[in-house]
Amino acid sequence: MAGISETIYQTDFTGVLSVTESPEKQVLVADSWLVRNGNAIALDLHRKRFFNSCSQLYQIRPDVLQPYWLMMLNKIPHHGLWFPRVELAGNARQPKLQVRIRPAPPLKETVRLCLCNIPDRRHAPRHKGPDMSLLGEIRQQILMQGADEGIIVSPKGYLLEGLTTSILWWEELNGQQTLCAVPDANRILPGTIRELILSIAEQSGIPTAYRLVLPARLNGREVCAVNALHGIRSAIPWQNSPFIPKNDAKAEKRLKEWRHAIEAYASPITA
Numbered sequence: 001m002a003g004i005s006e007t008i009y010q011t012d013f014t015g016v017l018s019v020t021e022s023p024e025k026q027v028l029v030a031d032s033w034l035v036r037n038g039n040a041i042a043l044d045l046h047r048k049r050f051f052n053s054c055s056q057l058y059q060i061r062p063d064v065l066q067p068y069w070l071m072m073l074n075k076i077p078h079h080g081l082w083f084p085r086v087e088l089a090g091n092a093r094q095p096k097l098q099v100r101i102r103p104a105p106p107l108k109e110t111v112r113l114c115l116c117n118i119p120d121r122r123h124a125p126r127h128k129g130p131d132m133s134l135l136g137e138i139r140q141q142i143l144m145q146g147a148d149e150g151i152i153v154s155p156k157g158y159l160l161e162g163l164t165t166s167i168l169w170w171e172e173l174n175g176q177q178t179l180c181a182v183p184d185a186n187r188i189l190p191g192t193i194r195e196l197i198l199s200i201a202e203q204s205g206i207p208t209a210y211r212l213v214l215p216a217r218l219n220g221r222e223v224c225a226v227n228a229l230h231g232i233r234s235a236i237p238w239q240n241s242p243f244i245p246k247n248d249a250k251a252e253k254r255l256k257e258w259r260h261a262i263e264a265y266a267s268p269i270t271a
Contacts, residue, residue, distance in 0.1 A: 006102040017071040024090035030129035032085040033228040038078030039266040045192040053127040111233040114147040125187040158212040165225035166194035183210040215242040
């Protein structure tokens with residue numbers, strides 16, 4: 001879809017969702033997901049996360065947001081690859097609702113990770129939107145280093161998450177291959193694909209564990225970065241990686257199996 005630019009729609013809660021040439025630049029809450037030929041994966045999780053953040057941060061009720069949500073779904077094309085972003089934006093006292101209908105960027109199956117190497121200055125890590133500008137600035141610095149994604153760590157150096165991803169890895173615990181994640185109580189975004197993967201694991205009887213680890217302890221392990229755009233990507237070795245991830249035929253096979261499992265949760269984006 002080269003050459004196709006984004007279209008931005010806006011409403012003030014009282015009217016229709018119309019194209020705007022002057023969108024609000026200050027993003028208060030946001031959410032985004034991949035749409036492939038009219039289908040999206042676990043869209044209900046995105047709706048829940050967006051509605052929860054609007055309610056918790058700005059006391060906007062779900063019943064007030066629902067008409068916008070339905071109008072927004074009708075603006076997304078049903079052919080091609082798209083990466084729409086819903087937004088509560090503008091002045092916190094009189095915010096507006098926007099949706100950016102954007103072509104999806106190129107999708108990847110692998111990811112080069114590096115440490116951000118700066119203090120975690122996020123104000124609201126449990127919500128998507130308030131720290132978007134800060135994370136965008138850091139991401140540009142990461143990309144200039146040749147990485148695809150930066151890892152945020154705690155003051156004690158423990159892995160938290162990526163700038164735009166949740167981090168999952170495999171360990172052998174009690175003699176079983178175990179899917180591991182950072183505990184929910186930490187400064188991490190409740191990632192939708194992370195939640196979906198952990199739910200699939202639980203339903204399938206796959207052992208899971210919630211652990212804090214230093215990045216160097218991931219040497220020799222299968223490590224994945226997951227988000228709603230790329231789905232699940234395997235971390236690959238490169239010169240600035242904080243650990244040497246495991247990449248072999250067994251790991252590749254497991255990754256393909258997880259991709260299929262995640263894609264099974266795709267459904268039409270009907271309003």
